[in-house]
Amino acid sequence: MYKILEKKEIAMRNTWYKIHAPHVAKKVKPGQFVIVRAFKNGERIPLTPVMWDPEEGWIVLIVFTRGKTTARMAAELKEGGEILNIAGPLGNPAEMEKFGKILAIGAYTGIVEVYPIAKAWQELGNKVTTLHVTFEPMVVLKDELERAVGRHLLETVPIDMTKSFPENMKNVTKRLTEKVRELLEKEEWDLVFMVGPTGDQKAVFEVVKEFGVPMKADLHPIMVDGTGMCGACRVTVGGEVKFACIDGPEFDAYKVHWDELIARSGYYTDMEQRAMQEYMRLMQQAAQGGE
Amino acid sequence: MAVKRKIIKERVPTPERPAEERIKSFVEVNLGYTFELAVKEAERCLQCPYNYAPCIKGCPVHIDIPGFISKLVQYRDDPDKAVKEALSVIWACNSLPATTGRVCPQEDQCEMNCVMGKVGDKINIGKLERFVADYAREKGIDEELLFEMVPKIEKKGQKVAIIGAGPAGLTAAGELAKLGYDVTIYEALHEAGGVLMYGIPEFRLPKSIVESEIDKLKKLGVKILTDHIVGRTVTIEELLEEYDAVFIGSGAGTPRLINAPGINLNGIYTANEFLTRVNLMKAYLFPEYDTPVKVGKRVVVIGAGNTAMDAARSARRFGAEVIIAYRRGPEDVSARVEEVEHAKEEGIKFEFFVNPVEFIGDGKGNLKAVKFEKMKALDERDSRGKRKIVGTGEYVTIEADTVIIAIGKHPNRLIVNTPGLKVERGRIVVDENLMTSIPGVFAGGDAIRGEATVILAMGDGRLAAKAIHEYLTKKRESKNA
Numbered sequence: 001m002y003k004i005l006e007k008k009e010i011a012m013r014n015t016w017y018k019i020h021a022p023h024v025a026k027k028v029k030p031g032q033f034v035i036v037r038a039f040k041n042g043e044r045i046p047l048t049p050v051m052w053d054p055e056e057g058w059i060v061l062i063v064f065t066r067g068k069t070t071a072r073m074a075a076e077l078k079e080g081g082e083i084l085n086i087a088g089p090l091g092n093p094a095e096m097e098k099f100g101k102i103l104a105i106g107a108y109t110g111i112v113e114v115y116p117i118a119k120a121w122q123e124l125g126n127k128v129t130t131l132h133v134t135f136e137p138m139v140v141l142k143d144e145l146e147r148a149v150g151r152h153l154l155e156t157v158p159i160d161m162t163k164s165f166p167e168n169m170k171n172v173t174k175r176l177t178e179k180v181r182e183l184l185e186k187e188e189w190d191l192v193f194m195v196g197p198t199g200d201q202k203a204v205f206e207v208v209k210e211f212g213v214p215m216k217a218d219l220h221p222i223m224v225d226g227t228g229m230c231g232a233c234r235v236t237v238g239g240e241v242k243f244a245c246i247d248g249p250e251f252d253a254y255k256v257h258w259d260e261l262i263a264r265s266g267y268y269t270d271m272e273q274r275a276m277q278e279y280m281r282l283m284q285q286a287a288q289g290g291e
Numbered sequence: 292m293a294v295k296r297k298i299i300k301e302r303v304p305t306p307e308r309p310a311e312e313r314i315k316s317f318v319e320v321n322l323g324y325t326f327e328l329a330v331k332e333a334e335r336c337l338q339c340p341y342n343y344a345p346c347i348k349g350c351p352v353h354i355d356i357p358g359f360i361s362k363l364v365q366y367r368d369d370p371d372k373a374v375k376e377a378l379s380v381i382w383a384c385n386s387l388p389a390t391t392g393r394v395c396p397q398e399d400q401c402e403m404n405c406v407m408g409k410v411g412d413k414i415n416i417g418k419l420e421r422f423v424a425d426y427a428r429e430k431g432i433d434e435e436l437l438f439e440m441v442p443k444i445e446k447k448g449q450k451v452a453i454i455g456a457g458p459a460g461l462t463a464a465g466e467l468a469k470l471g472y473d474v475t476i477y478e479a480l481h482e483a484g485g486v487l488m489y490g491i492p493e494f495r496l497p498k499s500i501v502e503s504e505i506d507k508l509k510k511l512g513v514k515i516l517t518d519h520i521v522g523r524t525v526t527i528e529e530l531l532e533e534y535d536a537v538f539i540g541s542g543a544g545t546p547r548l549i550n551a552p553g554i555n556l557n558g559i560y561t562a563n564e565f566l567t568r569v570n571l572m573k574a575y576l577f578p579e580y581d582t583p584v585k586v587g588k589r590v591v592v593i594g595a596g597n598t599a600m601d602a603a604r605s606a607r608r609f610g611a612e613v614i615i616a617y618r619r620g621p622e623d624v625s626a627r628v629e630e631v632e633h634a635k636e637e638g639i640k641f642e643f644f645v646n647p648v649e650f651i652g653d654g655k656g657n658l659k660a661v662k663f664e665k666m667k668a669l670d671e672r673d674s675r676g677k678r679k680i681v682g683t684g685e686y687v688t689i690e691a692d693t694v695i696i697a698i699g700k701h702p703n704r705l706i707v708n709t710p711g712l713k714v715e716r717g718r719i720v721v722d723e724n725l726m727t728s729i730p731g732v733f734a735g736g737d738a739i740r741g742e743a744t745v746i747l748a749m750g751d752g753r754l755a756a757k758a759i760h761e762y763l764t765k766k767r768e769s770k771n772a
């Protein structure tokens with residue numbers, strides 16, 4: 001059981017959890033993640049420590065409310081309460097080298113995973129530019145990133161209420177790829193790095209490829225154990241089957257079989273929707289019963 | 292033993308749920324003996340003398356089988372006493388009888404050797420063992436025995452770390468705790484039990500039973516740190532700074548994949564992922580439990596060991612039509628006989644001599660069919676005594692929307708990559724005392740054997756505990772000297 005020291009909504013659909021997890025805080029390095037199981041009948045989901053203190057034994061997770069598990073976390077977890085399980089740290093730490101001039105991109109909440117890595121790269125003497133592209137009300141870690149790296153660029157897209165959510169997301173992808181193209185045309189880069197939805201990672205990669213700049217991406221396949229025992233997270237990289245949880249999560253974007261990864265990530269979409277609808281129905285019932 | 296006894300040739304059967312009923316739920320299939328039935332079966336045992344009894348020789352941990360069986364008959368008028376006496380005989384060699392009674396391949400071990408087999412049915416040793424454990428648990432008799440044991444333990448003041456809470460780790464932990472060591476288990480998952488929790492399904496081994504076996508260890512003072520992955524959360528080197536000895540019981544968790552095109556199509560599961568979702572995460576109760584699993588209308592399970600049977604029978608319980616596809620013939624099926632029989636009763640079909648060569652997709656990333664090469668057996672045998680097989684160049688395609696791969700596993704890479712740890716073909720190398728190439732670090736179970744059995748893993752746990760005790764006694768003495 002891991003105590004929730006702080007919980008707050010820091011932007012629309014983005015919740016900040018500061019949690020007592022000394023075993024993780026002591027060991028975690030930028031690029032690693034944890035597997036969280038918040039509830040007794042809950043799912044195991046991967047999340048990324050954004051900040052941590054090895055002495056005080058806490059970590060910070062910033063979680064985007066996406067489907068049932070993250071929605072339950074936002075609704076049911078309480079400050080002062082507990083999270084059942086936090087396993088980790090997992091995955092390999094990000095490579096800490098002097099790459100030179102780096103463009104580190106985060107789409108939506110992906111930027112929170114970029115933060116610890118970009119900060120460490122900057123401290124190592126790299127020239128880091130971070131680019132965050134998201135909806136206007138979902139901006140996170142702006143001040144922290146401005147402090148941590150050489151230059152922080154923020155691009156926001158308004159939410160158009162007359163349009164569907166997928167339509168709105170297309171606007172983010174458009175702005176993201178346009179901005180990346182602009183930056184690659186204007187400046188010379190040694191490395192591009194990106195975290196965000198797989199579809200957006202692929203879209204950015206298509207642009208980067210035209211310029212031939214090296215690119216790394218932290219991949220987000222579906223995971224179960226996170227320790228190399230289930231094979232759920234397998235991705236094809238350079239023609240070989242890799243397990244993202246123990247071989248990654250960082251891979252060379254040029255070698256990733258993007259379409260396969262996108263197809264695999266969508267395997268449970270129908271069931272996830274069913275679970276979410278069922279959950280919302282129960283919440284509504286409870287709300288009505290409570291009146 | 293001059294008393295002439297009447298030989299009863301037939302086994303007293305244990306009641307089972309009918310197949311039509313059980314394929315609709317994950318409730319346990321075999322219902323086990325009542326005390327009366329257990330005594331009836333126990334009476335059939337010839338009580339072969341200890342030094343001769345072939346059943347004991349066949350048991351990897353040498354339980355005094357006639358010894359525990361005789362207690363059931365001797366105290367037949369006092370069931371509680373009968374069970375208490377029988378349980379303490381079993382406990383001397385085996386701390387998880389409710390589990391082994393259910394999952395040991397008895398037909399290849401104790402029961403294979405039973406002399407009753409010459410005149411009739413072999414004694415149903417497994418089900419008797421299970422009965423003793425179940426009755427003791429239900430009546431709190433195991434707790435009673437434990438309470439008598441705990442105060443007698445003399446603290447040694449030395450600490451041992453155990454990696455992995457599977458049968459090997461749990462057994463080593465229990466034995467060491469009984470000897471007075473301060474024991475801490477590091478377990479990667481959120482629940483202890485290893486394969487017993489995440490692999491073997493509820494209908495064969497109810498999870499509440501595994502939990503109660505683990506509770507007993509906690510009562511012996513064993514600490515269990517779940518969510519701790521050795522190799523990531525803490526390294527073996529770091530453990531050695533804090534503990535006087537380390538035991539690796541991390542199992543063989545990494546699934547083997549088939550090197551064939553299409554392996555990453557949606558719908559292709561490793562047995563580990565499939566069973567973890569179903570058992571550990573209770574996906575059969577989705578959406579009440581949050582973890583999903585997708586079982587199509589037609590499921591092909593590749594492999595024919597216990598893992599394959601468990602995956603197939605689990606899939607069947609989701610309403611699927613299930614085929615087990617195996618590249619060898621029926622004589623090489625390695626699963627327990629009872630499981631194969633149960634699988635057949637439940638309507639699972641078997642295809643032999645087929646080897647998958649390609650997974651065919653629907654163009655959208657989902658599996659549609661599997662292409663197999665037909666195989667044939669030669670007279671020549673391989674090192675494991677199995678007939679060699681070769682491809683025939685003929686192919687068949689079986690339609691399937693789900694494939695579950697159950698062709699074996701490797702030890703966890705996070706452990707195997709420890710600097711200085713000698714490993715051969717993925718397995719940790721140990722000496723006759725189960726010590727690895729790192730002094731003070733011992734290993735056992737699937738981590739050293741590849742895929743084996745629960746009882747062999749437990750046997751290793753016991754042996755390692757003994758070796759660790761000797762090692763630490765020396766260490767203690769040299770310190771005091």
Ligand SMILES: Cc1cc2nc3c(=O)[nH]c(=O)nc-3n(C[C@H](O)[C@H](O)[C@H](O)COP(=O)(O)OP(=O)(O)OC[C@H]3O[C@@H](n4cnc5c(N)ncnc54)[C@H](O)[C@@H]3O)c2cc1C
Pocket residue numbers: 033043044045046047048049062063064065066067068069070071109112113219220221222223224249265266269272273
């Ligand atoms: C290494 C890694 C680090 C991550 N770090 C963060 C983070 O710091 N903050 C954050 O908000 N999100 C992070 N994620 C994503 C997060 O795990 C998913 O948003 C979460 O699992 C969604 O669960 P859900 O039940 O709310 O949504 P669902 O409705 O179940 O799923 C929505 C989508 O989330 C993804 N997803 C679902 N289950 C899993 C799973 N078990 N493993 C991986 N992906 C899954 C799938 O793409 C799915 O389509 C990370 C993912 C990975 C792999």
Ligand SMILES: Cc1cc2nc3c(=O)[nH]c(=O)nc-3n(C[C@H](O)[C@H](O)[C@H](O)COP(=O)(O)OP(=O)(O)OC[C@H]3O[C@@H](n4cnc5c(N)ncnc54)[C@H](O)[C@@H]3O)c2cc1C
Pocket residue numbers: 393394395396454455456457458459460477478479480483484485486487490491519520521522540541542543544566597598599601627703705706735736737738742743744745746748
């Ligand atoms: C589906 C299935 C069915 C089976 N059926 C039978 C049967 O009927 N009868 C039978 O006798 N045998 C059966 N077996 C085989 C038997 O379960 C194994 O031989 C036995 O469990 C091995 O025990 P173990 O303790 O060595 O390893 P495991 O049971 O695998 O336990 C290892 C434990 O270590 C943990 N671990 C791994 N790596 C780390 C790490 N780095 N840090 C911390 N913890 C770690 C794992 O999470 C796990 O809990 C079956 C196996 C499977 C998969």
Ligand code: SF4
Pocket residue numbers: 335336337338339344345346347356357404405406407414416
């Ligand atoms: S071999 Fe069979 S008959 Fe003889 S003691 Fe063992 S179980 Fe009883």
Ligand code: FES
Pocket residue numbers: 222223224225226227228229230231232233234243244245246
């Ligand atoms: S998540 Fe199970 S192997 Fe990577």
